[in-house]
Amino acid sequence: MKELKNLQYVFLFLIIIVVLVLVRSFNPNLFRQVPGTAVESAQNNSNSITLAQLESLKTQYLVINLGSGGKFDSIRIKNSINVPIENLLDKKNLTILNESKDEIILYSADVSTTAKAWVILNQLGIKKLFILAPEENSEAFIYIFQPDTTVRLENDSI
């Protein structure tokens, strides 16, 4: 017993480490995923869903409109809920997202807003998360570059 008493500072130190590790592990206000999961999920637009695909979905889904104020979307999806991006991480909204067992589909008029929100939620570990793809593929290059065949590297031509 006396020997254990001699070790009290050692045990105290170890307990503090364990507590710190547990606090870090279960802190909901930290990202836990690694960026590779977002890159993998977004490859080849596999995280996108078109309006036609959405309408033909047989499973339940939750549509979240990220528009706010003047930027509020002109698109209207039936049964969608409005969560302005500024309020995306409010406790109430995070609870809805975490507890949802259905597919979650994000959309807004500005594709960059949707993309950024998608990465944040993906890194927070929200599952079954999709982006409503814009009607036109915004990542397709719509022009054709015509090289100038007369270009030479000689100084006079530059």
Added chain:
Amino acid sequence: MNTRIKFSILLIGVGIIMAFLPFNTARSFQLKPDELLSKTVSDDIYFSVDQVARFINNEDTTFQLIDVRSAEQFKVCNIPGSINIPFNDFSNPKWEIYLNQKGLKNIYYGNGDQKASYAWTISTGLNYGNNFVMKGGLNEWYKTVMLSQFEGENITPRENALFENRFNARKTFTQINSLPDSLKTHYFNAKHLQTSKLDGGCE
């Protein structure tokens, strides 16, 4: 009980705790979710294509253009001076040396805004400083810089400066993208040489 035994027990205890820690070599986001969200909603993260054209014309070395399109698309054409980090390979640790450079502004662009915004959010979340997006991507660049023309009779000094900026950037874009790959790297050296001659400087 002597100090050596106490120290040994401490080390064994720490070792046991570490053995049960989830070990992951990849880093997760360093910023807290609220911090990242507040940066996300800011409009200060965008540069227009005209601003980027000015950086190119001025040969501004404080920014680094990062093309997140595929290597095949990058080969066809890209904004002069940009480096290619395809989004599909963005989480590869080998890119950190390019993405996390102090004092350098990273400006991401794709064909549109989606992939550049993914890249912006990941690099900002990892706490790499000074990340921006070229709004509208290469499609907007082409529409505004490559194809825009002045229509009208009178041109104001402001419009003149704007179109001159676009014209110079367009010329550089066309010239460098028309060169064979092997010669592209020599282009800027030749341009520097010509500038120094015009300025009356030495080589």
